[in-house]
Amino acid sequence: MNKNISRLKDLPTLPVILQRLFNVLQDEQSTFVDIANVIRHDQTLTEKILRVSNSPYFGHAGKVNTLEQAIMFLGYDLVKGICLGTSVFKLLGRGEREKLGKLWQHSYEVGIIAANISDHVCNIERGICFVSGLLHDIGRVIFLTLDRERYLSILSTDETIQKEREIFGTDHPAAGGSFLENALLPEEIVCAVRYHHTPSQCTRYRETSSIIALAEALSRSFFPKIEDDGAWSDEHDAIVLELSLDEGKMKDIRENSKEESSSMKELFTV
Ligand SMILES: [Fe+2]
Numbered sequence: 001m002n003k004n005i006s007r008l009k010d011l012p013t014l015p016v017i018l019q020r021l022f023n024v025l026q027d028e029q030s031t032f033v034d035i036a037n038v039i040r041h042d043q044t045l046t047e048k049i050l051r052v053s054n055s056p057y058f059g060h061a062g063k064v065n066t067l068e069q070a071i072m073f074l075g076y077d078l079v080k081g082i083c084l085g086t087s088v089f090k091l092l093g094r095g096e097r098e099k100l101g102k103l104w105q106h107s108y109e110v111g112i113i114a115a116n117i118s119d120h121v122c123n124i125e126r127g128i129c130f131v132s133g134l135l136h137d138i139g140r141v142i143f144l145t146l147d148r149e150r151y152l153s154i155l156s157t158d159e160t161i162q163k164e165r166e167i168f169g170t171d172h173p174a175a176g177g178s179f180l181e182n183a184l185l186p187e188e189i190v191c192a193v194r195y196h197h198t199p200s201q202c203t204r205y206r207e208t209s210s211i212i213a214l215a216e217a218l219s220r221s222f223f224p225k226i227e228d229d230g231a232w233s234d235e236h237d238a239i240v241l242e243l244s245l246d247e248g249k250m251k252d253i254r255e256n257s258k259e260e261s262s263s264m265k266e267l268f269t270v
């Protein structure tokens, strides 16, 4: 299966932009100027990055005019995350994307919730949590591109993870983690994605993966939809205690996330 995932790079339908992006992301010497040069070739992506960086949510309303500035303001990781997320999602056909738009919506909602949780946890970066949330289910999009019909039939069942292993020989957290590792995203994001259904198995960056796991479970009650995953379990209760999230903090997280999600909707539509 891992072979299949790395083969994704060679799929004939792969947009040129994603191929170029992979090359530049895999080159450790590349700078934000190189990334800007790749993004510039894709007008939709360029507009998206500029729109995101000028949004009040990211705090630079109306101040960002160029891609270089955007990358500087938003940070390398967030820009890479947005590019990877939207480009991978675009591998699905237009009709498919419309049908599965809620999966992308679920992804940025988890990003928003994770960022809000991180505000109550010491030494955890908000941006890292947002990107990890945005990309947490990228493995599901990969499965959709590999075997659409079969994956659609298990997308909304509670045994999704088990069924993924039966069909693909791996599950979406593992597939997503390997994919992001190949794209040279920071280890913290890779771990958070890889362990977002099993945070207790994460040895490094345990808190970040716990935050994503909790955000995914909370998204089910804040923004219920059939595309969400991650049913609430004892593990989530333990995370709430571990992170000392009392009732007041949980209320803050819920209210801020709900408010922010409506302003983000337009920004992240694919
Ligand atoms: Fe998930």
Ligand SMILES: [Fe+2]
Binding pocket: 106, 110, 136, 137, 216, 228, 229, 230
């Ligand atoms: Fe999810």
